[in-house]
Amino acid sequence: MTHSQTDTLKEGHASIGDVVGIREQTAFQKMVASQAFWVGIALFVLVVFMTWLEPSFGTVDNTTNITRNFAPIAIMGLGMTVVLITGGIDLSVGSVMGLVAIVAGLLLTWHQPWYVAFGAGLLAGMACGAFNGFFVAYIGMPSFVVTLGMLSIARSAAVVLSGNQMLYQFGPDAPIVKAIGQAKWPRHTPDGWVPRWIPELSSHFWVMVILALIVGFVFIFTAWARHLFAIGGNEHAARLTGVPVDRVKFQAYVFSAFTASIASLLLLGYSGSAINAMGTGYELRVIAGTVIGGANLMGGYGTAFGAVIGSAFLEVIRNALLMAGIDSNWQGAFVGAFIILAVLLGMQTSGKSLRATLEGMFTWKRK
């Protein structure tokens, strides 16, 4: 240990400076390496192919349809992504939708103004999220168990509150509710200003776009998001370095419930009715969308873009198969195969192609 200060002189910081500036990947390389990018490519190819194959696919009307149909799933996907990043899961989103719709629907049938009804719905939904968050974050229970419990509880609450009725006589504010759920923008001539060939996009879609932009911004620019990722990467380390782990996790579940509530209210407005079965089974679709978009169930990775693109991909496949007139019995097989293929495509960029994998299968293996 004969070291001394003079070393510094001999080589100086400059030489270390040379090194610290290096980036292992440029932003472009990172993008190309991401699964969402490749699923996006697959989606694009599918859209081009379908437009060529089936003229009714590429119409403005169908575009309006598709963009509206996947928006609620994508909106929930944004919330789910936040939860998945922390290493958790939220199985209750579908049931929360049902509860929110019933709470808002009840108030509407009692002739309350729409904002009161929507506010109450949001509150009910976020209360479910707070319940989940409390037991997961502060009590430390596994998220799968807590949100599975909530899946049952919220659905049951919806059934009880609705008295098993479909609610649809929405009182004076019914037109506003309907307008919220069915609004489109931009409007075609003559009502509006845009020509026929530009699709009218639903309020669902625009809400999704705005939420995705906000979530994307948050993910990139805020300390909160950095804490989310740190928790998913190494919860213990995050705790030791002073990240408010419990609070952040709690907020993640509340946010997930919030997005489920928004989706529910949009669908409520769109369908003009509240049914306690709304959202049944959506949890799997939402998780599927986000995972196809590249979110990691083990935590630590996920993007807003991925949540949107994954949901869009699922919906476009469904729509495309119908448009192509594929026998309905076979559609499930195609959907399944496409899901696997899209993700497989995305994987080829992690440095290893399918061919190489097959070649090396019984010899060399990726990590």
Place this chain on the structure above:
Amino acid sequence: MTHSQTDTLKEGHASIGDVVGIREQTAFQKMVASQAFWVGIALFVLVVFMTWLEPSFGTVDNTTNITRNFAPIAIMGLGMTVVLITGGIDLSVGSVMGLVAIVAGLLLTWHQPWYVAFGAGLLAGMACGAFNGFFVAYIGMPSFVVTLGMLSIARSAAVVLSGNQMLYQFGPDAPIVKAIGQAKWPRHTPDGWVPRWIPELSSHFWVMVILALIVGFVFIFTAWARHLFAIGGNEHAARLTGVPVDRVKFQAYVFSAFTASIASLLLLGYSGSAINAMGTGYELRVIAGTVIGGANLMGGYGTAFGAVIGSAFLEVIRNALLMAGIDSNWQGAFVGAFIILAVLLGMQTSGKSLRATLEGMFTWKRK
């Protein structure tokens, strides 16, 4: 570094020997610390309470019922546990059930002998498992994505094969199929030898018991299981130390499909019909059962006993609520609450009680 061999003389190995014999926990302490144990306690309390509350609950007939009803879920839970331990998930089990039932059912309606039909069903099911295993283990895809794809594919295959018909005219071997699915043992007097107060237990239950014993044995005594756990704990390390990671993972998915196939064939025999919708939504029930029994979705932990006890718990709650005459609208709320409570009870043993948690909530936190 003036060390030398002579140290050994000064203190000898004996002093180190003192230390290496220490066990941090006895087998009993380990058991008491396990979630499955506490869920078992909760189950026991529930059973005692219900028997007291509602005489019809504790009857031999109801025991026969309950033990049969949860057995298929528990059987699949054993396979799921194996997959969960490796850190994976198998969403396709419900669909695999449907496919297996249809394949076996078709052959039966074509008047094939029962063993041919069952064999073909098993093969079809395990082919699905092999598909899952191949893409997860050898290609390295996320298990969620692959098995989600298979969920779609297998269901679609079942629908196509069945031609969307319910199959129930089972040809000459129908009685054997039925006997397999509906057999009971031991039989009461007069047919059998045991007195009335001993419940007759279904073939489903006995298959579950045998499988659980085998899986339990494998978990404790074989290198294969040790490799499963190592993969779930640190897949990379397992690979580096020469564990045949890919092969073991592959086998895990095949085994999960195998248990789903067995459950399917039992239900086929029991119900006397093959419906392509069989098992719809079971994936969540199976995973719920195993997780309630203490398996860890993040991998590295799970027991055969836990899979059985968790499934039993879910079924007993369902049955008990019905027996207690709880309004069916409210039942979901109770089921959800009980799931959360049972797991909460199990957690109290990790050194921290709920009270302490609540007290320390905004101050000190469990890891």
Place this chain on the structure above:
Amino acid sequence: QEKYTFALVPKNMNNPFFDQARDGCKKAEAEANGAFECMYIGPGEHGGGEEQVQIVQDLVAKKVDGIAVAPSNAAAMAVALEAAKEAGIPVLTWDSDVLPENKDLRVAYVGTHNYEIGVNLAKIVQTIKPSGGTICIQSGGAAAANHNERMKGIRDTLAGKESAASPGDALTGQNGWTEAPGCPLYTNDDFPLSVQQFQDFMAKTPNLDAFVPTGGFPQFIPDANRAAVEPYKDKIASKALALVVADTLPVQMDQMKEGLSLGQVGQRPFEMGYKTMLALKDMKDGKPAPADPTYTGLDVCTPETADTCIAK
């Protein structure tokens, strides 16, 4: 002449009931000698009905030539049907209808009078148990409008007085009829669960007077149902237990003949699929639209009439 595409949209595709409608649809297609194609498509599972609305929207975008739909969520379906109307696509409803205020969105309803199913189920129960007793109704889903209608039919008939809205007012002694605690039971279309519920329930209430599923669920897994009902066969034979079930699929009729039920009230899904297709074809050809509603009729069966009750 161009070939038409008509879509037949069921509530869900994993129920043998709807398979029959599909068969009817395919038969009509075959008989039309290539004049139109039957496109059978619906959501995999029932759920809240949003997915079904999406599918109808897709069909409108695809510009099919006619749609026959069995709405899960009647109110929500109105939105899609409005789009169909705008696009000039003729629509029929079958199996279940849209809300009364949206009747102008479809040409006609072709299907069962669901309330009547309930009425007929109840009538059979009443002949078996004239003085009333405890009853348990087993339904499909808490939000399923058709099942709720049937439940209302049962309740109203037994109570002898009409309730304001479906699923009707619970029976609490009207006309001697009481619903057992914990009932109605909801199967959520899970067939094994429906059998389990029956077993559990009978274990708890062995003296139950009537058990009435508003759909065929338990009988769709015949051997399981046999095993579950067998112990009560004597009670059924002696008319101590009025087990009366909706629907009359062949597998169900077999079970009634074996003495495992005292009555079946069936619909004619095959005819729904068949008739809607022919009606759409007629409308396209400029012939008059079918009457609204067009009831496809019910088959009311008891063990005595088992061989003759089903209209062919």
Place this chain on the structure above:
Amino acid sequence: MSVLDVRSVSKSFGAIRALSEVSFTVAAGEVVGLMGDNGAGKSTMVKLIAGNFPPSDGEIAVDGEVCHFHKPIEARGAGIEVVYQDLALADNLTAAQNVFLGREMKKGLWPFRVLDKQAMINRSANLFAELKSETRPRDLVKKMSGGQRQAVAIARTRLSNAKLVLMDEPTAAISVRQVAEVLELIRRLKSQSVSVMLISHRMPDVFAVCDRIIVMRRGSKVADKATENTSPEEITGLITGAIRDA
């Protein structure tokens, strides 16, 4: 008054008694070495002081006040910085992100108060350069070499003006050159009258910077000696148990 006062603290994990009745103090500006065989309880001691878990028995006082830290963040709030033996890094974040984890630099005004990424990268680069470590601030920690990871954990403690820095084997993975820098850093801290507790198995390093050396064996303190009054040989004997007590 001593910065840290550990008063007959014990800690058990099930049947394992990791610490029994350990007491010692650390004065302001004092550098104390904590040595002992593997499993002697050194890291457990650090985690107790840093509030990772509570002692089974005994109490810990900081600046004369008994503290019951319930969370690590509270210990940091009291001016205690820690380099954990397992480094406590989030593998999916970059070096710079890890350095600033839990105390990110921000710019702009609420609600548009966003991360000042460039500033954090620059500051981290400086810290690494100070340690003479060729660690790239934008690299994911997952992909870094052992020594680079350790540099991140050390750099982290430099962000605040701590009054006590606990370093659990901070030089285990780093190279000769950086070891010298870390020792230099410890001396610098001392000169700013920051107290340091250094855990290390490297005898020369401990003797180079510590004022006092505490030796632990199987959970008990067996010696607490001023560096000038002892020798590496004696300490080695104490660690191994060849010398029973001192």
Place this chain on the structure above:
Amino acid sequence: MSVLDVRSVSKSFGAIRALSEVSFTVAAGEVVGLMGDNGAGKSTMVKLIAGNFPPSDGEIAVDGEVCHFHKPIEARGAGIEVVYQDLALADNLTAAQNVFLGREMKKGLWPFRVLDKQAMINRSANLFAELKSETRPRDLVKKMSGGQRQAVAIARTRLSNAKLVLMDEPTAAISVRQVAEVLELIRRLKSQSVSVMLISHRMPDVFAVCDRIIVMRRGSKVADKATENTSPEEITGLITGAIRDA
């Protein structure tokens, strides 16, 4: 003939060139030290030799035969044992289970060939005792101290009769006493004409056991000298770059 022959091997990770054209050989029974600054590429070299990933360029020969190990298990099959820097332990298994991971001892006859747990526990206990490490074979690795974990990783290499043992900083976390044992172990291996490649930042250790020292800087080999022809000072200079080449 040399046991290991590394022939102008390079390895890149994206824009990072971790190794460029490195060549060297290790003869039977030779103990070679590999030194270098943090991030110099030492661990990458070990991982390449052990078959964790393939080189971007160049080839590696074992016993004169060019090897393309596609999996770590193949390298082990060829007689190469490794102590990884990150130890490669499964946290949810016990010490004994980790030691025998991938080569469990069994007893009984098929199909009742079951794990011989007691034998594995005993053998592990012996190995730990040999290393003078107070490591309890039945403890979960998750709950062990840093040095105890390292002992597990070292013990693992003792199970087979390797011809080449790669040790990536095997003494980083262990205490004085165990360091001596590990050095002793290396000498014993040498005497059985097993080759050892030792990576360490501890100059005295390297000088104590190595026949030859290879120095790497930023991915390139800058020196390869017999121990008797060099000095700690020279090696330090080579590592830091104060001495450009040798």
